[in-house]
Amino acid sequence: MLAAKNSRAGVYICGSYFNKKMLNFFKKATRKKESLIAESKSKGRATFHTLKVQDITRETEDCVSVAFEVPEDLQQAYTFLPGQYLTLEADIEGETVRRSYSLCSSPVDGELRVAIKKVEQGAFSSWANTKLTVGTEMRVMTPEGNFCIKPESGAQRNYVAFAAGSGITPVYSIMKSVLELEAGSTFTLFYGNQTSKTVIFRDKIDGLKSKYMDRLEVHHVLSREDQGTDYLKGRIDEAKCFAFADRFFDPKEIDAYFLCGPEAMINCVSESLKKLNVSKDKIHYELFTSPAQSLAHKTKASAENKESSMQSAITVILDGDETHFDLKAGGDSILDAALDAGADVPYACKGAVCCTCRAKVIEGAVEMDMNYALEDDEVEDGYVLTCQSHPTTERVVVSYDE
Ligand code: FES
Known part of the structure; x- marks a missing residue:
């Protein structure tokens, strides 16, 4: 029982004297973390805030997870749905570097934590894996992303996920949230890695398996390690998808599929599922693509666009302010041109891939080079990725406020 009595410089608790600093520590240590679950995936336009790194945990040799301290007044802004991501911005060796990483915590953990796997020549991921320390401040954008789920306590659904490598990050958040919040739902995970040593969150996944034995099934697929069965050795491909559907799940019984990893795996699994008569609207995916791949696609699409020499008058609306500039149809993207114009x-x-640059075309028309992030219904409603958009009419108005 707590007996508290205010005094000028401190507070008595159970007969002991605590100064303010000690009291705050006590409150922090005993306070149950509040859930960070969002009401919906969109809470308005994403904004940056400076947050402090609260914890860094090494998950594998080349992957760390990083948790941020969220001040009381920003808790609402940083609520999220399982599967969403954060965009981080840091100054690394004199350069401002911005990258997006999926949240690996579940909102029920009350923690904002991303996983960062070191990639070859990745400036941000190398820095985070070797130099980042607890207490560092960096700019963190409020959570974003369409690859997510809103768990419902009364739901009785069956989910299947295919993940490879660091593609487990959003899938782990979704899986944990489903198991914790939907007591009647089941989850089956197929997780591809090179060896058991590179499996991210292995212990955490095992922990969930012991806790939810009757509702969670996990199958590790390893390309460079023999587990004694042919169908669990190699990469996740069409033959494996068919074998898994034969042994571990009935496509007719599955309500949603979540796919996350490299483009080749996503294409292969989603084509295989379609061959198993799974409808497109049940397949959700998030691409972890490399900049090199993006560039290759972009160059091809832009080359086709370059034939047009039309000049367009563009208006960009952001926080109610308008920025005006002219843009050649086959030139820069609307995003780059808007940045150049000072917006x-x-x-x-x-x-x-990430969807952060999403805006709505409210006048005129644009063409996108690529789109791996927007859902079909968003495109139908006029939303575009401005980093991929080029004008196709003489006047275009896009709004980031919609
Ligand atoms: S900035 Fe990521 S999709 Fe445009």
Whole structure:
């Protein structure tokens, strides 16, 4: 029982004297973390805030997870749905570098944590894996992303996920949230890696398996390690998808599929599922693409666009302010041109993957080079990725406020 009595410089608790600093520590240590679950995936336009790194945990030799301290007044802004991501911005060796990473915590953990796997020549990921320390401050964008789920406590659904490598990050958040919040739902995970040593969150996944034995099934597929069965050795491909559907799940019984990993795996699994008569609307995916791949696609698409020499008058609306500029149809993207014109428009990957640059075309028309992020219904409603958009009419108005 707590007996508290205010005094000028401190507070008595159970007969002991605590000064303010000690009291705050006590409150922090005993306070149950509040859930960070969002009401919906969109809470308005994403904005950056400076947050402090609270914890860094090494998950594998080349992957760390990083948790941020969220001040009381920003808790609402950083609520999220399982599967969403954060865009981080840091100054690394004199350069401002911006990257997006999926949240690996579940909102029920009350923690904002991303996983960062070191990639070859990745400036941000190398820095985060070797130099980042607890207490560092960096700019963190509020959570974004369409690859997510809103768990419902009364739901009785069956989910299947295919993940490869760091593609487990959003899938782990979705899986944990489903198991914790939907007591009647089941989850089956197929997780591809090279060896058991490179399996991210292995212990955490095992922990979930012991806790939810009757509702969670996990199958590790390893390309460079023999597990004694042919169908669990190699990469996740069409033959494996068919074998898994034969042994571990009935496509007719599955409500949703979540795919996350490299483009080749996503294409292969989603084509295989379609051959198993799974409808497109049940297949959700998030691409972890490399900038090189994006560039290759972009160059091809832009080359086709370059034939047009039409000049368009563009208006960009952001926070109610308008920025005007002219743009050649086959030239820069609307996002790049808007940045050049001084508008502080949001972006992260510039590769059609993250969705941060989403805006609505409210007058005129544009053409996108690529789109791996927007859902079909969003495109129908006029939303575009401005990092991929080029004008096709003489006047275009896009709004980031819609
Ligand atoms: S900035 Fe990521 S999709 Fe445009």
